[in-house]
Amino acid sequence: MLNTVKIMIFAWLLFLPVCLHSQKYTIKEIDSILINENHRLNTNANYKEAILINEKMIQEAEKLNYSEGISKGYLYMGSLYATLGQYKESLEYLEMAKKIAKKVDDKYLLASILLENARNYEQLGFHKQAITTSKQTEKMAFSIKSKYNRESVLLYSYSALMSNYYALNLPDSAYYYLLKSYKLEMSAYNLSALTYHHLNYSKQQDSIKYYLERNQKVLDNQPELVFEKAIIENLWGDFYTLEKKYSQALEHYSKSIPYALKSQATSEIANSYKGMSNAYEGLGNIKESKEYLVKYSNYKDSIANNQKKIADNSVQMMLEEKEKTVTESRKQMIVGLLIIVALSFGLVFIIIKRYKTSQQKFNDKLMTEHKLLKKNEDESNRLKQLVNPAFNEVIQLAKNNSPEFPIRFKEVYPEFCKRLLHINPDLQATDLRFCALISLNFSTKDIAKYTFVSPRSVQSKKYRLRKKLNLDTEADIYLFMSNLMTGIMS
Numbered sequence: 001m002l003n004t005v006k007i008m009i010f011a012w013l014l015f016l017p018v019c020l021h022s023q024k025y026t027i028k029e030i031d032s033i034l035i036n037e038n039h040r041l042n043t044n045a046n047y048k049e050a051i052l053i054n055e056k057m058i059q060e061a062e063k064l065n066y067s068e069g070i071s072k073g074y075l076y077m078g079s080l081y082a083t084l085g086q087y088k089e090s091l092e093y094l095e096m097a098k099k100i101a102k103k104v105d106d107k108y109l110l111a112s113i114l115l116e117n118a119r120n121y122e123q124l125g126f127h128k129q130a131i132t133t134s135k136q137t138e139k140m141a142f143s144i145k146s147k148y149n150r151e152s153v154l155l156y157s158y159s160a161l162m163s164n165y166y167a168l169n170l171p172d173s174a175y176y177y178l179l180k181s182y183k184l185e186m187s188a189y190n191l192s193a194l195t196y197h198h199l200n201y202s203k204q205q206d207s208i209k210y211y212l213e214r215n216q217k218v219l220d221n222q223p224e225l226v227f228e229k230a231i232i233e234n235l236w237g238d239f240y241t242l243e244k245k246y247s248q249a250l251e252h253y254s255k256s257i258p259y260a261l262k263s264q265a266t267s268e269i270a271n272s273y274k275g276m277s278n279a280y281e282g283l284g285n286i287k288e289s290k291e292y293l294v295k296y297s298n299y300k301d302s303i304a305n306n307q308k309k310i311a312d313n314s315v316q317m318m319l320e321e322k323e324k325t326v327t328e329s330r331k332q333m334i335v336g337l338l339i340i341v342a343l344s345f346g347l348v349f350i351i352i353k354r355y356k357t358s359q360q361k362f363n364d365k366l367m368t369e370h371k372l373l374k375k376n377e378d379e380s381n382r383l384k385q386l387v388n389p390a391f392n393e394v395i396q397l398a399k400n401n402s403p404e405f406p407i408r409f410k411e412v413y414p415e416f417c418k419r420l421l422h423i424n425p426d427l428q429a430t431d432l433r434f435c436a437l438i439s440l441n442f443s444t445k446d447i448a449k450y451t452f453v454s455p456r457s458v459q460s461k462k463y464r465l466r467k468k469l470n471l472d473t474e475a476d477i478y479l480f481m482s483n484l485m486t487g488i489m490s
Contacts, residue, residue: 025060030069033057038076044224047080054080071100071109078116087120094120108149111137115153118160127164128483134160155184162193169441170478171201188228191215195235199242208239230259230268237275246282249275270300398437399450409436416485424468431468434461439481 025033034057041050054076061069074097081090094113101110114137121130134157141153158181165174175197182190191211198207215232219225233256240249253275260268273296280289390412397405406429410417416439417432427435437447444462448455462477471480 025057025064027061027064027066027069030057030061030064030066031072034069034072034076038079042080042083047084050080051077067100067104068106068109071097071104071106071113074100075109075113075116078113079119082116082120082123085123087124090120091117107140108144108146108153111140111144111153114140115156115160122160122164122167127167130164131161134164151184155181158184159189159193168479168482170476170482171197171443173476173478175201186214186218188215188218188222188225188232191218192228192231192235195232195239199235199238203242205239205242208242212236212239226259227263227265227268230256230263230265233259234268234271234275237272237279241275241278241282244282246279249279249282253279270296395440398440398442401450401452406433406436413439413485419484420469423470427468431465434465435481438462438478439485441478441482 033053037053038050041047041053054073058070058073058077061067061073074093078090078093078097081087081093094116098110098113101113114133118130118133118137121127121133137153138157138161141150141157144150144153158177161177162174162181165171165177178190178193178197182194191214195208195211195215198204198211212232212235215235219229219232222228233252237249237252237256240246240252253272256272257269260266260272273292277289277292277296280286280292390408394405394409394412397408413436416436420427420432420435434447437451442450444455444458447453447458451458465471466473466475466477469480471477
């Protein structure tokens with residue numbers, strides 16, 4: 001029986017390209033296949049087949065001069081390559097999709113493309129750029145007429161903002177967008193995010209269990225959500241570890257791994273190994289604990305090295321492509337000038353005038369590209385600061401409420417105080433110390449704990465500081481301090 005099924009599946013896969021090639025499609029059919037087939041194949045992690053179908057639908061859309069269909073095909077291709085970690089290819093397809101979406105003035109399509117760009121930025125570690133792009137799509141959403149499409153863009157914008165703020169260790173900002181996302185949709189993803197927040201920040205066991213059980217009910221009715229199942233099994237493991245029920249925790253960590261392998265969720269495999277190490281340590285099995293800690297460390301290092309390699313290659317390829325484009329532009333400009341001069345000497349004055357205009361546009365383009373490269377360089381510098389060898393030392397001095405903390409912080413981050421005093425020269429030493437704690441991502445609770453004051457006093461201090469720095473009440477003070485530390489000012 002099993003062999004018969006295998007033969008049937010194999011025959012279908014062989015026949016599929018023939019069917020796709022021979023059939024003529026309408027615009028409605030192209031849209032339906034792009035949406036439904038991409039959803040089905042992504043859910044089953046069948047990415048190669050999805051790529052083939054998208055390529056075919058792009059060809060069919062081209063035959064009909066159906067611009068929106070071509071753009072949608074490029075969008076799905078960009079999404080697939082991002083999932084596969086091939087970021088250069090992803091960005092290229094998304095750029096082609098964006099050009100068409102702008103021409104046809106499809107706001108929903110354009111917002112969807114930008115959200116995929118934000119996803120690429122996040123996976124490459126450019127979290128600030130991902131946040132900027134996601135806020136852009138959030139604003140764009142309100143110009144989309146369809147309620148369903150508008151809420152869909154808002155939902156993904158909020159999720160992206162939440163994820164990137166967590167990555168920057170700004171849980172308050174992350175939680176704000178998490179609640180906005182949850183209000184729009186009670187999905188397995190949002191329920192997992194709420195569980196994660198309470199596990200790692202509030203530590204409220206009742207809330208953790210509530211969202212876990214609610215999420216479990218959702219997933220029990222949706223067996224196709226393999227990736228989400230990998231996440232929830234790890235979250236159950238973390239919950240039982242918190243309750244010191246280590247044997248139950250191990251069961252759930254073990255269940256997560258097959259789901260993670262099927263969905264290619266490498267980060268969840270690493271989380272499983274880390275959780276199993278902690279659980280075995282809780283059981284007093286030091287040998288097993290060390291073995292899984294080594295597995296976790298090796299897996300995490302492998303992921304990090306791979307991501308760094310991919311990021312470096314992607315950035316390098318993008319820079320090379322920009323340089324190639326600039327060179328070609330210069331060649332075309334020279335050839336054009338020679339032809340014009342050869343054809344008519346009497347038009348020299350006009351040619352020179354046009355050349356100057358074109359050169360100015362070219363210089364403006366180069367300046368724009370330079371600013372983009374500088375922005376990426378600033379982002380890299382910010383990441384380097386976070387891994388400053390003296391960072392842990394400064395953190396420890398702050399936690400000890402040591403009088404040496406302001407002195408050492410100023411030594412490690414000399415420009416920070418200068419930038420603050422440039423904004424307001426009247427800031428006191430206590431103000432500068434408080435700003436330093438915020439720039440190190442100390443929460444209100446942490447600041448209160450380490451400075452021996454009440455959380456309410458800390459909140460009052462933040463309010464007064466906003467006034468001194470002329471910050472809007474809606475502005476994220478943590479992000480402001482982080483940007484100020486690295487000189488990345490919006």
